[in-house]
Amino acid sequence: MNFDLSEDEEMLKALAERFVNDHYDIDRRRGYLAGAGGFSSDNWSLLAELGLVAAPFSEDDGGLGLDATAIATVFEALGKGFVVEPLIENVLVAGRLFAAVAPQALKDEWLPQLVMGEARIAFAHAEAGSRPGRQWIETRASTDGGTVRLSGEKAYVVGGGAVAGFVVSARTGGQPGDDAGLGLYFVRADADGLSSETWRLADGSVAVSLTLDGVAAETLAGGMAAVAETQVLASLARSAEALGIMERIFAETQEYLRTREQFGTRLASFQAIQHRMVAQYAVIEQSRALMNLALVSFGSDDFTTAVLGLRAFIGAKALGLGHEMIQFHGGMGVTDELSIGHGHKRLLVLTRWPDDADAALDAFALAA
Numbered sequence: 543m544n545f546d547l548s549e550d551e552e553m554l555k556a557l558a559e560r561f562v563n564d565h566y567d568i569d570r571r572r573g574y575l576a577g578a579g580g581f582s583s584d585n586w587s588l589l590a591e592l593g594l595v596a597a598p599f600s601e602d603d604g605g606l607g608l609d610a611t612a613i614a615t616v617f618e619a620l621g622k623g624f625v626v627e628p629l630i631e632n633v634l635v636a637g638r639l640f641a642a643v644a645p646q647a648l649k650d651e652w653l654p655q656l657v658m659g660e661a662r663i664a665f666a667h668a669e670a671g672s673r674p675g676r677q678w679i680e681t682r683a684s685t686d687g688g689t690v691r692l693s694g695e696k697a698y699v700v701g702g703g704a705v706a707g708f709v710v711s712a713r714t715g716g717q718p719g720d721d722a723g724l725g726l727y728f729v730r731a732d733a734d735g736l737s738s739e740t741w742r743l744a745d746g747s748v749a750v751s752l753t754l755d756g757v758a759a760e761t762l763a764g765g766m767a768a769v770a771e772t773q774v775l776a777s778l779a780r781s782a783e784a785l786g787i788m789e790r791i792f793a794e795t796q797e798y799l800r801t802r803e804q805f806g807t808r809l810a811s812f813q814a815i816q817h818r819m820v821a822q823y824a825v826i827e828q829s830r831a832l833m834n835l836a837l838v839s840f841g842s843d844d845f846t847t848a849v850l851g852l853r854a855f856i857g858a859k860a861l862g863l864g865h866e867m868i869q870f871h872g873g874m875g876v877t878d879e880l881s882i883g884h885g886h887k888r889l890l891v892l893t894r895w896p897d898d899a900d901a902a903l904d905a906f907a908l909a910a
Contacts, residue, residue, distance in 0.1 A: 547615060554608075555615050557592050561585075562623030568881050574626050579703040580748030581626045589627060590659025598634050598775075603641045603649075604657040610840035613775060614782040614833060621786025624884050626747060628662075630779050631701025636665040636709050639772045643709075643726055643764040652707070664702035666710045666729075666752055667769070668896060669695065671718060675901030677766075678719055681754065683712040683727060690759045691735075692727060696752040700895060703740055703748035706731050710752075710759065711769070724766055727759035734758070743895075745887040773896070774846050778836060781852050784860050784892045785829050791885040792822060795867040815870065822866055825859045832856075850906035857899030860889045 547555065565585055574582040589595050598613065599605025608616070617630070637656050640663060641649065655661035671678040681694025692712050699708065708729045716723030729736060735755040743749055796819065799810040809815055832855055836848035864886035868875035875882045893899060 547611070550606075551612050551615050554594075554597065554612055555619050557594060558616050558619035558623075561589065561592060561594070562619065562625065566623045566625065568624075568879070568884060571624055571626060571884065572878060575746040578748075580742070580746065581628060585627050586659055586662075589629070595629070595633055595659040596657045598629075598638060599641060599653075599657055603653055610775070610778055610845070611837045613779050614837060617779040617782040618786040618789075621783035622790045624787065624790075624881065624888060628701035628747065630776055630783070632662040632664060632705070634776045634779050635772055636663045636701070638775070639665060639726075639768060640709055640728070640762075642772070643762040643768050644728065645760075645763065648728060648760060648762075655706070661706040662701075662704075663707045663709060664699050664705045664750075666696040666699045666702065666708040668698040670697040672698070674897040675904055676719070677721065679711055679713050679724060680718045681710065681712040683714050683725060683759070686756075690727060690761055691756045692729065692754045692759045693756055694754050696754070698749060698895075699738075699752055700743065700747070700749045702738070702750035702752070708752065709762065710754070711766075712759075721766060726762040726764060726768070728762055729754070729757055729759045743891050745884075745891045747891065774849050777853050777902075778849050780892050781829075781833065781836075781849070781856050784856050784889055785826070785833060787885045787889055787892075788826055788829065788856075788860055788863050791864065791867045791882050792819075792826060794881060795819075795870050799870060809870070818866060822863045825863055829856050829859070847906060847909040850902050850909060854899050854902035854906050857893040857902055860893050861886070864889050 565588070574585065594616065596604055597606040597616070598608050601607045620629070640656070641653060644652070652661065656663065669678055669680055671680065681692060681696065683690055683692050692710060694712065696710065702708070708731065710727045710729050711724060712727055713723045714725060735757040737753045738750045740748060740750050799815060799819070800808060802809045832852040836845065836852050839845040839848040867882050868886060871880060871882055874880055877883055
């Protein structure tokens with residue numbers, strides 16, 4: 543089977559790689575993370591100029607309507623650069639979900655800003671009672687004089703720093719664990735009754751916790767089916783980003799072992815180290831094979847199952863690879879001076895959010 547990229551896919555890959563080469567190294571990445579939003583607003587504007595913010599949106603919405611291969615290609619390249627801009631959370635998840643479920647008047651107001659990178663929105667879904675693979679929504683929607691109002695708390699809004707609005711899940715009926723009675727709503731970030739608290743994930747990126755106290759909201763069409771469809775492509779992108787990180791920290795460790803000497807001998811010459819590196823190389827190749835399986839399944843009934851299998855495998859193996867690369871570097875491997883620690887922290891988040899490997903494996907088993 544031919545896995546060569548098309549001309550358009552090669553162009554997108556080149557754009558992502560050029561962005562990384564021109565704007566990223568470990569010192570600058572550290573500076574971007576230290577910003578209030580956990581990334582560089584200038585970089586976000588540049589990604590918009592390059593078309594990488596608009597690209598995941600459908601052609602009808604002003605984007606390129608990227609398919610699975612193009613999405614995986616772009617985010618693998620960004621993963622190799624340890625890019626911190628929240629494209630997955632703000633574009634692939636919240637942006638695409640908004641475009642799919644917003645009424646036309648709301649789309650006319652917001653979509654041009656989202657596609658051009660002039661505004662960002664986030665998806666406020668997970669709550670404190672949530673567990674991997676388990677939906678738990680206590681936030682309630684009620685009608686007050688014709689206005690929909692939301693009350694509740696959203697503890698984990700990743701990519702929610704300095705956004706202009708939120709797509710919020712809430713229920714009109716049923717119990718917190720029920721699938722029925724759930725809907726989606728749009729809340730503007732400056733709405734009365736909305737308060738937020740910013741916090742940092744393990745990789746240094748920004749998330750917020752929202753408290754909604756009778757906040758006015760606008761009703762969106764669709765429900766959890768639209769969320770599930772959006773999350774499949776997001777899961778593919780997260781897996782591709784993780785694969786890019788794994789490839790980079792493996793390559794950098796390989797180069798380190800070839801040059802670092804101990805007891806007068808290069809570390810790469812020790813057979814035990816060679817065997818351990820081969821084992822991790824096999825993990826990368828297995829991840830690549832599962833990625834390709836998902837890509838060739840795009841458009842078929844098997845696509846979701848293949849993505850779940852890919853996520854389950856990478857979620858279970860990526861941290862082990864990171865641990866090995868850190869151990870080969872010794873104590874320096876966990877410092878901010880080396881890229882290994884940066885990559886491992888990002889893998890920690892990618893393999894745990896929004897669910898972990900066990901939850902993905904359970905979902906895969908049910909779907910297979």
